[in-house]
Amino acid sequence: MPDSSAPMIELDPASLHPALTDPALTAMNFLNEVASCYPDAVSFAPGRPFEEFWDVAQIPRYLERFCEHLRKDRGMDEAAVVRTLHQYGRTKGVIADIVARHLGADEGITAAPDAVVVTVGCQEAMVLVLRALRATDRDVVLAVDPTYVGLTGAARLVDMPVLPVASGAEGVDREDLARCVAEARAAGLRPRALYVMPDFANPTGLSMPEEGRRALLETAEREDILLLEDNPYGLFCGAAERPPTLKALDTTGRVVYLGSFAKTVLPGARVGYVVADQRVRGSAGIFADELAKIKSMITVNTSPISQAIVAGRLLENDGSLDLANTAERHQYQRNLSQLIDGLGRRLGSVPGVSWNQPRGGFFVVVTVPVAVGDAELEYSGRAHGVLWTPMRHFYGGAGGEHQLRLSCSSLDGDRIEQGLDRLAAFLIEAITSAGGICER
Numbered sequence: 001m002p003d004s005s006a007p008m009i010e011l012d013p014a015s016l017h018p019a020l021t022d023p024a025l026t027a028m029n030f031l032n033e034v035a036s037c038y039p040d041a042v043s044f045a046p047g048r049p050f051e052e053f054w055d056v057a058q059i060p061r062y063l064e065r066f067c068e069h070l071r072k073d074r075g076m077d078e079a080a081v082v083r084t085l086h087q088y089g090r091t092k093g094v095i096a097d098i099v100a101r102h103l104g105a106d107e108g109i110t111a112a113p114d115a116v117v118v119t120v121g122c123q124e125a126m127v128l129v130l131r132a133l134r135a136t137d138r139d140v141v142l143a144v145d146p147t148y149v150g151l152t153g154a155a156r157l158v159d160m161p162v163l164p165v166a167s168g169a170e171g172v173d174r175e176d177l178a179r180c181v182a183e184a185r186a187a188g189l190r191p192r193a194l195y196v197m198p199d200f201a202n203p204t205g206l207s208m209p210e211e212g213r214r215a216l217l218e219t220a221e222r223e224d225i226l227l228l229e230d231n232p233y234g235l236f237c238g239a240a241e242r243p244p245t246l247k248a249l250d251t252t253g254r255v256v257y258l259g260s261f262a263k264t265v266l267p268g269a270r271v272g273y274v275v276a277d278q279r280v281r282g283s284a285g286i287f288a289d290e291l292a293k294i295k296s297m298i299t300v301n302t303s304p305i306s307q308a309i310v311a312g313r314l315l316e317n318d319g320s321l322d323l324a325n326t327a328e329r330h331q332y333q334r335n336l337s338q339l340i341d342g343l344g345r346r347l348g349s350v351p352g353v354s355w356n357q358p359r360g361g362f363f364v365v366v367t368v369p370v371a372v373g374d375a376e377l378e379y380s381g382r383a384h385g386v387l388w389t390p391m392r393h394f395y396g397g398a399g400g401e402h403q404l405r406l407s408c409s410s411l412d413g414d415r416i417e418q419g420l421d422r423l424a425a426f427l428i429e430a431i432t433s434a435g436g437i438c439e440r
């Protein structure tokens, strides 16, 4: 029996990797903790998918659909089918061809299956790409500010500085990008890539028009940097025409495309991918092969069972997630309209309160004339029963102190109305007690 009275050793946090105390890594824990303290609150905080379309019976059905594909389309005998699902698998994944087919069907992207690495969520894809690009301590990544905290956290873990680029009204301020690259080079740094979400970005909800996408590709060409395009929300665009992805417009291999099945299939499967078709000088392989080497030392391979679930859903829908998500797209669009209309009805005449109006995606940003940080979030949960995300968490430096992000993806209509009533009560109280005059 272990001696429970023996003194436990203690690790000095200063002896651990500095990222472990970085706000990018501690933010998620804090936000989850607040949420767990107020389980009855209406939460506009997480960008989680709507749960009512899920059903446990879907999982064996998807698995069986993939097995049928292995037998019929890949000509496998039963032993090979069993091995594909149960055994260690190919590092790049066992569904790269199905992912490539989806990219052609839904995103206008022509990807060779060999350029696809299937990852443990998009999060792993970010770590792989940043790890590979961080060759020396001069290498830096640029990211539109505010940006997704998953990118900032991944960069911290590979000791790669993130330089902020202004987002402007359309998602990337190209003049600021050029200025940032020039300043970094003048300081002896090597800007490798810009991380960007051209479709309904997290957290801003901003989207880039097609002209802006073409111009960004030209800027990347001129400045000789890669673009890391992350696109988890592009399919949730309502009835609107979608501009082409950067990768669909890319003719020279400037774009490394990061994909996630978290919102379009299910986050519990933890499946994402990266398309990395760039040639690697002096080698017969491409960038995807280099990323696979890193993956082989991190997660070895993505669970083939999880890959099979994702592939089953894709195969059931002729490779199209657009088709598979018809009901989800309508749900998210209804939620977004309800959120935006509901803000107008409750806060439209309150001075200093405004919000953006994205056409799709999960997120709306509200600007208010008072500070809305972690302390105010905690109070909002405790006294008003409503949660949201302080925008402060998405900024590298100062910024977002007077902004909050609302996500409407996981709520139904009644909860959105209830949450908006509570949010309006919280904000009006905060503005009134700060000396602002509120007219409703």
Ligand SMILES: Cc1ncc(COP(=O)(O)O)c(C=O)c1O
Pocket (backbone or CB within 6 Å): 047, 120, 121, 122, 123, 124, 148, 150, 197, 202, 230, 232, 259, 260, 261, 262, 267, 271, 272
């Ligand atoms: C911008 C962005 N990228 C990627 C992801 C999803 O990553 P994963 O596939 O690891 O769940 C999210 C999820 O919230 C996101 O907002």
